[in-house]
Amino acid sequence: MRTHKVTVTEKLDLIYFKVLVTEEKIDIFTARNKPITKVDQVVNSVYKDIVEFCNGLDREKIYETFGSCEIGFFYRPVIKTCTISYGAGFKFVVGNLFTKDKNKKNVDIIKSVIPGVDVLTPICVKDNISDMPDDLGNDIDNAIYFTDGKTWSGNSIYDIEGLILTCGRLNYQIIINNVEPKIEKTTKKLYRDTILENFCNFVSNNDNCQHVLEWKNTSYINKICALFLIYIDGTNIFTKLQIEADDLLPPNSGYIGDIDYNALPATVSLICKGNDTYKNILRILLVTFNRSVFENKFKNFSYETREKITKILTRINSKN
Secondary structure, three states, X not given: OOEEEEEEEEEXXXXXXXXXXXXXXXXXXXXXXXXXXXXXHHHXXXXXXXXXXXXXXXXXXXXXXXXXXXXXXXXXXXXXXXXXXXXXXXXXXXXXXXXXOHHHOOHHHHHHHOOOOEEOOOOEEEXXXXXXXXXXXXXXXXXXXXXXXXXXXXXXXXXXXXXXXXXXXXXXEEEOOOOOOOOOHHHHHHHHHHHHHHHHHHHHOOHHHHHHHOOOXXXXXXXXXXXXXXXXXXXXXXXXXXXXXXXXXXXXXXXXXXXXXXXXXXXXXHHHHHOHHHHHHHHHHHHHXXXXXXXXXXXXXXXXXXXXXXXXXXXXXXXX
């Protein structure tokens, strides 16, 4: 029977982002490889925190040490971020470091180049493990066997998301607590789509909104905020539909930070501080119209609504 060396790492239920470092610059991406934009930072303070952290990195020192590299970070903005609660201690954690010089992937080197972070290290390495099964499932006995009951985070073995077992080029998972969101996405999407359809109809038939769309030398955020003020003052949607603030949040169970009030005009900031439903409507508007007309995000709308969305999106992002 063949035996193998298995490296055991804790699976963390935290926010993950990637940083690409080159000789010229640092680029920051979400876990889904999307660049973190200014609008992302305004609608969710988690992204603002991440960008501020990355702006404080010593790019020259990182490049001098590792060359062009990709660093995967975990971020814990509060003690409870997603589903698993972690005790005090770590905030930013280096989870992965991809560099040509493998000798530099040393905890002490990483901490000296990126001070103030923790580094996700294997819980243990098990030798002489016989052939791994195709599915380890969520067997807590397997988890205890492979870790001797230890964890990286300090949580009880019963209170972590799970484990990643690396055997050569193969990875296996033991899921101890399922953190997949149990949210009815269809209902949330219905509320979002209803707001967007109502907003587009309102803007298309309101002279003041049409005037805002013609503004020159005005930032995207300020244009959206101006349309938002006109919309919430004039729409009748709230007489027809009962909408709660949570209905307008994205359909996930992850931690969502607050909006960046300092990035908004004073009146809009005050309104959003006093009304969470209005705040989440503004979030939807900021995110919706900050994208390419070619993104396939509006296919479920009627042809008429898609035309209105495209027209508003094109005009509000016009630089002329």
